[in-house]
Amino acid sequence: MAVSLNRPQSKVAARQYTGQLVDQVRRRSHAFVNTDEGALPEWLSKGLQCKSSKAYEQAASWFQQAAQAGDMRAQYHLAGLYRNGQGVSQDIAQAAYWYGKSAAQGYARAQCNLGMLYRQGRGVSKDAVQAAMLFRRAAEQGHAKAQYGLGDLYREGQGVAQDFGLAATWFRLAAEQGHVPAQYRLGELYRQGRGVEQDFAQAANWLRQAAEQGCNLAQHSLGTLYEHGLGVPQDIVQAVTWFRKAVEHGYVESGPEPRTLEG
Template sequence: MSIILYAMPPPTDWHPMKIRTFLLATILLNPASYVCASPDIAATQKSAEQGDIAAQFKLGVMYAEGQGVPQNDQQAATWFRKAAAQGDVTAQGNLGLMYFQGRGVPRDYSQAAAWFRKAAAQGNADAQAKLGHMYKMGKGVSQDDRQAADWFRKAAEQGNADAQYFLGAIYDSGRGVPQDDRQAAAWYRKAAEQGDSTAQSTLGIMYGSGRGVPQDGQQAIAWFRKAAEQGDDIAQLILGSRYAVGNGVPQDYQQAATWFRKAAEQGNANAQSNIGQLYLNGNGVPQDDRQAAAWLRKAAEQGYAIAQVKLGMMYNIGRGVPQDDRQAVAWFRKAAEQGDPEAQYFIGREYVAGRGVPQDYQQAASWFRKAAEKGNADAQFNLGVMYGLGHGVPPDFSLAYSWLSVAAALGNEDASKSREDVAKELSPSQLAAAQQLAAKYFEQYQPRN
């Protein structure tokens, strides 16, 4: 069981941190029209009721933030609406945000988009970025990657870091614009230089792989570190992985544990699994099976298949947890149903032995087949044996020979001897056909990354 390195997500994925930033954005203050030092509430109310735009906006902020008056989102929305109707750009953006969040008004994405559009048309970069999000997500407007790219570009060119990151992501994915790694890296850099941690992390990934920029391990580490020090859990995970294997930095398990822990404490399942692995091996932390099991459980409960397999193995042998075959099978099954070939092999093995489940050769063969077709050599060996014995499948020496041959080629040491035994049961023509099928299987059923 080893450290799992972070793999770059598909460029079409939206980083969850960015989604949170957008969804939980706060009321936007307008410094030119809002000064809240000891406000004269009566005077502000009177001016607002007389149609003074600045007073209306100010009163909206006061109610939104509970400054000088009881916090009241409905009143905030009312006063933002009055200022927005008179063309106040920040009030328009705030009213759009309140409709998006359902704060003080019923949630209404169409109304949110409409108010964002009004503010965006006046050149408000934050509203332009939010309208780009709406088009990207298809909320309140028809989903349209080109429109998303256009609005992100308008905001990005004004220096909006959020829009710069997402414009980079659009060039990364080629949705709405021609795919262009250099443009992606250029926009990520603009956002990164403003301190956007997600852009910093992504730029580090690009330097690490040489996509859009010259490959440069030191630059990659530098950007990962900037993001990690701001609390970006993905960067913390990557930096921990680099220290664990000595990639771009001297190998240092204590540093790996430090960064994995930071990401794990934010709920990053990959990091939780990795810190569990360090406790299991005693690398960078005192060896502690119970701590290992605790961290693996956190990751497993989030649906992280690798941790589910490891936790199943710990229950299987009673390491860090009480020995419990049923719990082992339960965790293997969760991972197996996600398509994890190691888990599929293990659950097949439990059906053969009748541990934690009733003995069932047909179920065993079914799970071995799933894992075998994903290139798991142990499963291929077991499936070959089952065909040779006729356990759970009709006896078939040709299929037995083929699966044993693939398992042997992939490094299963027991498969070669078993294949020789099976070959004795085949005629020359049957053997030739089985060898052809084995070659086909070997090509088709390689391990998948």
């Protein structure tokens, strides 16, 4: 059953809705497996072998055969070659076409990547509503990157009504799977008290997880918490350490967000 994009208006109903959503999707997240594993059709298997050895032209040939035969995984991998210009001329429209074929069969990875193309307007007309629908379909299957993407649309109010509570819900589901940008975003929501009750200890927890994996924005925010003793003991040495790590990883004050936060 699909999860609605919008929460009920009453607070009680909204809490029940959010709890049901989390339980439902968390179960699917635990069950989410790599569907490229197991028995594979020969064309797809050979394509994956060629891709692994960077023989991209041969990979494209094998994927093309399997994709035309309707294999959703081959369609997904062929789309990736077109998106990256590997073994074929780069063609984002062709990438979107094959992602669409795969996504229509319910393949979460393709749904997520096609959602990203719609959000960015690459190979297709920019359409945040379509992006949200695709992210949701993949997110409900437990796909962490799609959960982050959907959460970010709720955070920004693109394609869906702005809802920091739902943003936090989807970020949490992705963060629990180790998704670094989601861990940072969730930490920031706790730090700011947006969509969740302000909780500096929770902010420090999620920011630390992202910071330890190299997210420069999380490193800077964690340094700020240490600087002011928010959620952690005040510790100027720790603050300076995290500020330095942030700069070493490319942090620029008031600069554009790094590409890593695209998901």
